[in-house]
Amino acid sequence: MDEKTKTPLLRLAKRSSFPKPAAWAIRVGSILFALLLGCVAILLTGNSPFKAYATMINGALGSKVYLQQTVKKAVPLLGCALAIAPCFKMRFWNIGAEGQITAGALAATFVARTFTGKLPSLPLLLLMAAGAILGGGLWALIPAFFKAKWNTNETLFTLMMNYIIIGVVAWLQAGPWEAQQGRIAQFDASAQLPKVLGVHCGWIIVLVLVLLVHIYMRHTKQGYEIAVIGDSMRTAQYAGMNVGRIMMRTMFLSGAISGLVGFIIAAGANHTLAKEIAGGVGFTSITVAWLSQLNAFAMIAISMMLGILTKGADTLQTAMSVPAAISDIIIGLLLFCMLGCEFFINYRLILRKKTGKGGAAV
Amino acid sequence: MNALDTVILLLLAAITYGTPLLYGTLGEILTEKSGNLNLGVEGILFMGGAFGLGGVYYLEKFAGTPSGLVAILVALLCAFLAGAAASLIFCFLTTTLRANQNVTGLALAIFGTGVGQFAGEMMRVRAGSYVTVSNELKDFFIASPFPQFLKDIPYLGQLIFGNSWFFYLGVVLAIGMHLFLKKTRKGLYLRAVGENPGTADSAGINVTRYKYLATVIGGGISAIGGVVYIVTTAGCTWNNEGLSGVGWLAVALVIFCLWRPLSALWGSVLFGALMILYMRLQLSFVPTELYKILPYVVTVIVLIISSLRNNKEKQPPASLGLAYFREDR
Numbered sequence A: 001m002d003e004k005t006k007t008p009l010l011r012l013a014k015r016s017s018f019p020k021p022a023a024w025a026i027r028v029g030s031i032l033f034a035l036l037l038g039c040v041a042i043l044l045t046g047n048s049p050f051k052a053y054a055t056m057i058n059g060a061l062g063s064k065v066y067l068q069q070t071v072k073k074a075v076p077l078l079g080c081a082l083a084i085a086p087c088f089k090m091r092f093w094n095i096g097a098e099g100q101i102t103a104g105a106l107a108a109t110f111v112a113r114t115f116t117g118k119l120p121s122l123p124l125l126l127l128m129a130a131g132a133i134l135g136g137g138l139w140a141l142i143p144a145f146f147k148a149k150w151n152t153n154e155t156l157f158t159l160m161m162n163y164i165i166i167g168v169v170a171w172l173q174a175g176p177w178e179a180q181q182g183r184i185a186q187f188d189a190s191a192q193l194p195k196v197l198g199v200h201c202g203w204i205i206v207l208v209l210v211l212l213v214h215i216y217m218r219h220t221k222q223g224y225e226i227a228v229i230g231d232s233m234r235t236a237q238y239a240g241m242n243v244g245r246i247m248m249r250t251m252f253l254s255g256a257i258s259g260l261v262g263f264i265i266a267a268g269a270n271h272t273l274a275k276e277i278a279g280g281v282g283f284t285s286i287t288v289a290w291l292s293q294l295n296a297f298a299m300i301a302i303s304m305m306l307g308i309l310t311k312g313a314d315t316l317q318t319a320m321s322v323p324a325a326i327s328d329i330i331i332g333l334l335l336f337c338m339l340g341c342e343f344f345i346n347y348r349l350i351l352r353k354k355t356g357k358g359g360a361a362v
Numbered sequence B: 001m002n003a004l005d006t007v008i009l010l011l012l013a014a015i016t017y018g019t020p021l022l023y024g025t026l027g028e029i030l031t032e033k034s035g036n037l038n039l040g041v042e043g044i045l046f047m048g049g050a051f052g053l054g055g056v057y058y059l060e061k062f063a064g065t066p067s068g069l070v071a072i073l074v075a076l077l078c079a080f081l082a083g084a085a086a087s088l089i090f091c092f093l094t095t096t097l098r099a100n101q102n103v104t105g106l107a108l109a110i111f112g113t114g115v116g117q118f119a120g121e122m123m124r125v126r127a128g129s130y131v132t133v134s135n136e137l138k139d140f141f142i143a144s145p146f147p148q149f150l151k152d153i154p155y156l157g158q159l160i161f162g163n164s165w166f167f168y169l170g171v172v173l174a175i176g177m178h179l180f181l182k183k184t185r186k187g188l189y190l191r192a193v194g195e196n197p198g199t200a201d202s203a204g205i206n207v208t209r210y211k212y213l214a215t216v217i218g219g220g221i222s223a224i225g226g227v228v229y230i231v232t233t234a235g236c237t238w239n240n241e242g243l244s245g246v247g248w249l250a251v252a253l254v255i256f257c258l259w260r261p262l263s264a265l266w267g268s269v270l271f272g273a274l275m276i277l278y279m280r281l282q283l284s285f286v287p288t289e290l291y292k293i294l295p296y297v298v299t300v301i302v303l304i305i306s307s308l309r310n311n312k313e314k315q316p317p318a319s320l321g322l323a324y325f326r327e328d329r
Helices: A020-044 A049-061 A064-089 A097-115 A121-150 A154-174 A202-219 A221-231 A233-238 A243-270 A281-291 A296-320 A326-346 B003-033 B041-063 B068-096 B101-127 B135-142 B156-161 B165-183 B185-195 B197-202 B207-232 B246-256 B261-280 B294-308
Strands: A010-014 A178-180 A347-351
Touching: A020 A049, A020 A326, A049 A064, A049 A296, A064 A097, A064 A202, A064 A221, A064 A243, A064 A281, A064 A296, A097 A121, A097 A154, A097 A243, A097 A281, A121 A154, A121 A243, A121 B294, A154 A178, A154 B246, A154 B294, A202 A221, A202 A243, A202 A296, A221 A233, A221 A243, A233 A243, A243 A281, A281 A296, A281 A326, A281 B101, A296 A326, A326 A347, A326 B068, A326 B101, B003 B041, B003 B156, B003 B165, B003 B185, B003 B207, B003 B246, B003 B261, B041 B068, B041 B101, B041 B207, B041 B246, B068 B101, B068 B135, B068 B207, B135 B207, B165 B185, B165 B207, B165 B261, B185 B197, B185 B207, B197 B207, B207 B246, B246 B261, B246 B294, B261 B294
Parallel strands: none
Antiparallel strands: A010 A347
């Protein structure tokens, strides 16, 4: 070692505070940067990025019908992101929303098949929703139970539960519940969600959920417990919280909301059950939850943004034959940039000073 | 056909379907040994599959049919580079920019799946039809490197000498990785980084460099699994859904194998068997669709059992999934 201690070219220091507007400016900047990176993929297809983005925006917002379709895509994303938020706040990596949606839709379909014709529309729909809440919640409770009891890896457990329940639906679809050609019969009109402003009323349900989840997370004792566990498991234990019980409770709640989303998709959008019912919503909504910093209100904007992206990508595929997978690429880039930009919000880069003799010691 | 033949056929198919898992798992073991939990294996496999197939396809299109070994090398190299690039993003975000490993891994899974499907679709659109390679190459990819007389040994001949190049390469890789981790100084350093980066750092080991190298090389190895899947089991054609779930099984297999490369050998064959059992061993009382979820059910059971045992030897690297910041020490 030299006698002189070397100061590195770049040093890091944690920021003690950072003005909120500036932090959001960095975040918006990183979104723009991600969209810029998305241009590269579009350029590879031989199209002009401006034209492509214009096509996407026009295809998503250009007319009333398009806007309705975009909202239809954003509704499950928003609902499911609300479901994931409490788990992620608790640092419980629930990536099984896809399966919890499917389980909820499965339960709702079961109720619909059993009680159609025996109940009027409103009680039937309420019963279907209750079934979906229970179905999704119980499906989520299984991995939570093992996590609480034996610390079983929840990431993989919840993930595997997706494939299992999707397999069960595939079996029902091709076997016991088959109506024709491997499909389950359409729901009766009494088991379909009514439309408000041209879109099924699921959008009202999720907007109410935004408010409820916000209050639950910020203004209740249970929400506070979740935050404490997320910050430090040991603190929570030391404070006398029953961590296992809180985990199971939170996961049930999360699965229940996902299940309700499954009900909304089945009774509102598709009017039937199929194994593709979740269609990746469970994964994409993780992005929504994280990009919004688990803030329920920010999720409305982010889910709309991703709704525009996915609907726009569909239009892009038909109009300019750009593969619809472009939306996954842009969503991935968005996440990368948003994850990366937090670093610049939390840390300060300090360049080595030119004059320094030995420099400032750390 | 007698029972023994059935078992041998089943095992051969299990090895074929297990080989992609073997690469995926080996790569992830190397990554996790450095303390990085890269959940993006699913996306990495998609990228490896699309770029590996693309490499061979365009090589054949522009330079004529290459010899089999050249084609294999190109496929491996393209897949490796794609996986390494994807893992570099992961490592940059988690190690340098200190992002959360779980979320970054999930982002990589979404991104990689998108890139793989995008590239596969683009190739299809450009070609105007299905992207595939010549029959010569297809045959070579699933042929065994050993001479016929070895394969003619009764019963064991096919089983031991009748598998594809990729399988034997995977075996060599697994043994090599085992020796590297257990018998070399660099391997020891890598394990130290994964167990306790603070201590490793104090001992003068460059933690960042080890994390980067292990993650990038590990991601490259995982990606090879993608192209192996495409060329050995999917008939060298790109299919948007074909690979889905394989990467996640590989992540689960890492836990099943207790982070040991040698256990990955039989673990991957076992999971390969679970994946194809519904085709080979039909049971009249189990519907096919339910039979297909067997690997996932078994994975869940494995997860539960491995969480039940409380053995110090059988634990993940101690700092797995945790970020290391020298300043926070």
